[in-house]
Amino acid sequence: MTKIAFIAPYPELAILAREVCGEKYSDVAIFYGLLENGLICAQKALSEGFQVIISRGGTANLIRNHIGIPVVEVRVTGYDILRTFSEFIGTNKTIGVVGYRNVVEGCRSVSQMLGIPLREMLTLNNERPDWEVMRAYLQAQLERTPVDVVVGDALVVSKLLLEVREVRLIMSGAEAVCEAIEEAQRIIKVQDKEKKSAEQLRTILSFIHDGVIAIDNTGKITVINPSAESIFKLKNTQVIGKNIKQVIPNTKMLDVLKHGKAEIEQLQNTPSGMVVTNRVPIEINGEIMGVVATFKEAGRIQQTEQKIRTKLYSQGLYAKYSFENIMAWDPEMRRIIERAKRYARTDGTVLIEAESGCGKELFAQSIHQASSRCRGPFVAINCSALPTQLLESELFGYVEGAFTGARKEGKPGLIELAHGGTLFLDEIGDMELTLQARLLRVLEERQVMRLGADKWLPVDIRIVAATNAPLKQRVLRGQFRMDLFHRLNVLNLSIPPLRHRREDIIPLAEYFLAEFANKYGQRPIELTAAAKDILLRYSWPGNVRELRNIMERISLVYEEAQDVSAILRDFLGNSDYCNNSDYSTLELAKTGMLAVTPERFLLPQSIRDMKRQLAISTLAACGGNKSKAAKQLGITRATLDRLLRQQE
Template sequence: MNDKNLHNFYQAIVDLSHDGIAVIDKKGYLIFYNQAAADFLGIPIGEALGKLVTEVNPDAGLARILVEQNVQHEQIRKLGNRTAVINRAPIYLDGELIGAVSSLRDITELQQYEQEIRKKLSKNGLQAKWSFEKIVARSNKMKKILEVARKYAAVSSTVLLLGESGTGKEIIAQGIHLASERKDRAFVALNCAALPENLLESELFGYDDGAFTGAKKGGKPGLFELAHGGTIFLDEIGELPLSLQARLLRVLQERELMRIGGHKIIPVDVRVIAATNKNLLHQIQKGKFRDDLYFRLAILVLKLPPLRERIEDIPFLVETFLRSWNKSYKLTDSDIQRLQKYPWPGNIRELRNLIERALVLTTSDESLELFSSDVWMNTEEYKQTYTSEFLNPDETEEDQIKRILKEENGSVGHAASRLGIHRSTLWRKLKNMNLKNQLDNTSP
């Protein structure tokens, strides 16, 4: 068989492959190039064969193989709206480098199929429901927040939401998701302070079959996998353990992950929205937060105002809460003024809790009893304590926790509520400060 016939023989074999195949000689000229590769790259065979691969495709990684002479496995490449897995390797004959080969598999349809499966898996509780139109924003501050948030929704960059506990950070995150091109995909939310480190890792990144004792047979996808194509919201990101911060950084940088106990790299296309009520720069100084992760998260930053700085929204928030419970009480001007004078250390969450409590305890069909001692859970002295806590910036966090625990007779639940933080967050702080002797007998 002469050289021409041999070439045609090999070309016929290459053309039969469903995978895209490209072969270059040691000078970088394309000598084999099949229809599957032409379809993916959008470059006809006749325009590619015999040309330098860098002339046909300036971004081609195949030319680097001639220089680096290494094997590249399962490289992910996107071209327009299509995605391929690419393998590349040098070719040797009698120990001499004679060229390089690249195979690519178009996984666009596979990813779409996988996304449909993930969407079915994510129907239970993994969908956003708060659009910007549903968010109360009558105050100028909140109008500005939504104006900026809409701009953030137009891109896929990582967002960092700042603000006190209860200011509605997750609702804003949902609004950004629903106003983005990812709106039809999953929205997954996780509180980083709500789980111990080992469970948090498996929830985020998943695990393979047999990864640890008690692991589910067949393994389990993590939330990043379930959120593929959509958005993941990581609340209380400042509580994420350092070991997991490194794993999160890799996902943000490489857009890929590996399950616990796994050996396969899984590509993920996820927008990350993180939130915290902490000063992360202070956390960095204390060695509790990675500075490289901070700068990966703080690409787009939005700081939500506390409720006391948007008091114009209070009557409309109350109206929204009542409507969600199918109630139609009307507040008097006096009621509104009294609500607007209170500093709301627990912000919107505290206001919502108070309205719900009032609905349960109100006996009149005509007016809502907002200001009884039962509704406020305590006396005016308690409200004054709240106010003094809020206006005392010179008190250290440890001193504040000690004082409030003492005032609440060691009740972690009541202390956490007054501090405006999650119960598990307070437990972690107490452990770090060796304050267990001040706790009640409740479990975390």
């Protein structure tokens, strides 16, 4: 594509330009036009998409002042003047020069170098002089002081029509034409590069979600992208070039322009609501030349958080169960479920107290699913399953270098991951006191700090905590902070053990048998009256979890026509838990809710039996974990082993 228009003000220059261009400069179109005619040619070239114009002398000046694209001038070089003056060496002819200042000054230098007498007759500064006045003035000059030869450029000579014997034009040579074309080509390369960069910037600004506004060092708006137009309810065409304070009265960009310090993550009110803005100075060679600001809408931040939460769902941080999964026939249990549903409609902290196996996490997940946070993550952790240091790093996360073995990029804690959702802290009663203090800060301030960090992060979470031992007792023993207990015990949910819900035992057993029959491709097993009696007399120290496990065992070992009650007696008949009332007494004694006295046990060696029974029940409640059972009883593991061996 032809991009350069060469407008020659005299025919000889047009001919020379065609000779020079040939095949070497195929992107140059050549026109002939002097002054106004040259301007007409330039206007036509502009409309046809030419990027640069080349011309000479006064015509070049005229075009430059009326056309908004670059104009390269074919300069009058010392070689051009020397070539014109060389033929007058040794002739003793008097030479008069007329033209614009650059021509006159060039002729003066060459004449002095060659020793040729020169008379400066007329020097022009105005691009559009009154030619008739100039002609009369010059003619009077010639009559007073005649010269042999008048030398000048094509424009002046052609306009003045001098009555002299000899006129010589200062012609541009091939080297001047080549130089002008190459300069025009360099300009086009720069233009194309700038155009490409500008288009890239325009595309970026148009498609990024953040609003962007830039001002120059006078405070005038130079850039505003579509997102910023939307945020501030503005139009690009109406604000470009205006002072930022006129357009956005509450802006702080002028402050940054003044002090030169960036302002990051600042809140600003806009017609679209609250946004987060960053304001950064534009510094060039140590001088503040402007400011650029970005604006992120709160709605887009929430959308980003929603995408993060969606990713958390893919990582398993979600609730699987709802209240529909909780089956209850016992009236008291039904009332507890209704209370939990009411709790779900609030955002208060919930403390669930129940023995192991009663479904504390099932209730926690159901509360989350029925709450306004159901679209957020559900993050659960068992506080007794991890050592204190590991639990702390899992809960609070850490930054790079926080401790030996920490990930290079750091790691967000479960509290952070629960942002916008629910954090379930199971077995919270086993949490160490030092960690309890950090958790209290989260509950009170809704802020979390990673290990090794120095910055608090705000979090929006609901906490549901659970314990299998009364926290009040742990508070009295100095094992749990009283202030944390009161923070957790806002909404209390106490789930009764299965032995106190006799109406639930048989329906649950039949449900589990049907579930496992379907799982293993069997016909459902029917419970006989004798089997039901055994189930109802059993104390179920492992509660619903134990009942489910027993039903699965029955499903796996049952054979056609086999007596289910016989299987149950084999599993449960010799157990010390078949006396429901005895177990209840022991369990109350273990939790400190009932004083244990020898009179309560009428068996021989009642103290020894009581200790043994308490050890067995505690071990069952702890899921068979001897270390945990010993800790809960306040004895050593060796003592626990001795008590357990007494039953053999």
